[in-house]
Amino acid sequence: MISKRVEKIQPSFTLEMTAKAAELRRNGVDVINLGVGEPDFNTPKNIRAAALKAMDEGHTKYTPGKGTFEIRDAICEKLSRDNSIKYNPDQIIVSSGAKHSLSTLFQAILNPNDEVIIFSPFWVSFPDIIRLADGNPITVQTNPNDNFSPIWEDFHSKTSHNTKAILINSPSNPTGSVWNNEIIEKILKICKKNNWIVVSDECYEKLVYDTDYQCAELINSRKKINANVITIQSMSKTYAMTGWRIGYTAGDQNIINAMSKIQGQATSCPNSIAQKAAIEALTGNQKEINDMKKIFKKRRKVMIDRLNKIPNINCQVPGGAFYAFPDISYYLNGRISDSFKLSDYILDKANTVTVAGAGFGMEGFIRLSYATDEKIFLEGINRIEKTLLNLN
Numbered sequence: 001m002i003s004k005r006v007e008k009i010q011p012s013f014t015l016e017m018t019a020k021a022a023e024l025r026r027n028g029v030d031v032i033n034l035g036v037g038e039p040d041f042n043t044p045k046n047i048r049a050a051a052l053k054a055m056d057e058g059h060t061k062y063t064p065g066k067g068t069f070e071i072r073d074a075i076c077e078k079l080s081r082d083n084s085i086k087y088n089p090d091q092i093i094v095s096s097g098a099k100h101s102l103s104t105l106f107q108a109i110l111n112p113n114d115e116v117i118i119f120s121p122f123w124v125s126f127p128d129i130i131r132l133a134d135g136n137p138i139t140v141q142t143n144p145n146d147n148f149s150p151i152w153e154d155f156h157s158k159t160s161h162n163t164k165a166i167l168i169n170s171p172s173n174p175t176g177s178v179w180n181n182e183i184i185e186k187i188l189k190i191c192k193k194n195n196w197i198v199v200s201d202e203c204y205e206k207l208v209y210d211t212d213y214q215c216a217e218l219i220n221s222r223k224k225i226n227a228n229v230i231t232i233q234s235m236s237k238t239y240a241m242t243g244w245r246i247g248y249t250a251g252d253q254n255i256i257n258a259m260s261k262i263q264g265q266a267t268s269c270p271n272s273i274a275q276k277a278a279i280e281a282l283t284g285n286q287k288e289i290n291d292m293k294k295i296f297k298k299r300r301k302v303m304i305d306r307l308n309k310i311p312n313i314n315c316q317v318p319g320g321a322f323y324a325f326p327d328i329s330y331y332l333n334g335r336i337s338d339s340f341k342l343s344d345y346i347l348d349k350a351n352t353v354t355v356a357g358a359g360f361g362m363e364g365f366i367r368l369s370y371a372t373d374e375k376i377f378l379e380g381i382n383r384i385e386k387t388l389l390n391l392n
């Protein structure tokens with residue numbers, strides 16, 4: 001009864017962990033959720049107000065499939081102002097979140113058996129979004145001791161005549177690592193030479209704490225590489241707008257048109273009220289956004305310092321996003337032989353949700369999020385420490 005397509009994919013296990021935590025909480029258990037993938041702040045007031053105004057003014061109807069001209073124009077303004085890259089509104093498509101942007105994009109560019117290179121650890125949804133579009137995700141290893149940079153020998157051994165695209169994600173979910181520009185430049189040059197598409201998921205671009213962020217397309221144009229870069233961005237993380245479901249894609253007009261054709265048949269258009277709110281987010285006052293970033297930066301230090309105080313845990317300082325990805329391999333032995341089992345054990349004994357590194361394609365690690373109040377995550381880490389120390 002159910003299609004083969006569904007058999008090819010797994011349910012999103014990060015969403016499953018959130019559901020598990022919610023159920024425990026419903027049953028009265030005092031659960032600490034360090035598995036969250038969204039800011040704990042409400043959407044800023046000016047953005048909420050823009051949505052209310054949009055409803056009152058009757059912006060409650062279908063919009064053009066790619067999003068209104070107004071939002072695509074606002075996106076171009078943002079890309080020029082913040083990223084120094086030039087697009088016109090015809091090169092932009094707005095979708096129902098960046099997840100939807102990625103899934104529409106891969107449906108638009110992949111044929112059966114086309115391969116897409118992804119780097120492990122990867123965001124859980126990447127492989128299945130590619131599989132749903134009939135492509136094959138091919139995993140390239142990265143080096144945890146070198147900021148999760150690509151292992152180039154592995155990269156070269158994994159590319160083939162079936163390679164269609166390379167998917168990069170800096171800052172990364174789950175590691176928070178920010179690749180240096182040389183890595184991106186190298187990938188762009190290889191892709192240009194081989195006529196592969198570079199898909200750059202830049203959802204966490206505004207949460208970069210130690211360096212000036214340069215997006216892939218900026219490096220592409222500054223270095224005159226001329227690779228085919230498709231930029232994916234999201235309103236979710238930067239503007240605390242996960243529930244509004246707005247993401248967007250900028251790039252080659254033929255690809256954008258192909259995506260538009262699919263989107264028009266799949267969802268008609270992104271939510272009209274959320275589009276209005278997103279315009280305010282992109283072009284309005286950025287103060288609350290900058291305040292949120294400062295809080296995340298402070299929390300990052302508190303979380304990483306605390307994690308590194310747990311005996312035999314090693315956590316590098318991630319350059320961006322709101323995740324810590326500590327090496328917990330010391331604690332994997334005997335009956336707790338992998339990170340899934342460890343994460344379940346921690347949930348069971350410490351009532352604290354973490355996410356197993358193996359789910360992101362890298363064993364020996366777990367992911368913790370600091371998109372949670374500092375007091376709460378410190379309590380969660382205290383519990384984790386106690387549980388780990390009792391293991392040995």
Ligand SMILES: Cc1ncc(COP(=O)(O)O)c(C=O)c1O
Binds near residue numbers: 203
């Ligand atoms: C790397 C990455 N890309 C895309 C998304 C999806 O974001 P959106 O809420 O815009 O669909 C997420 C969300 O967790 C993410 O971590």
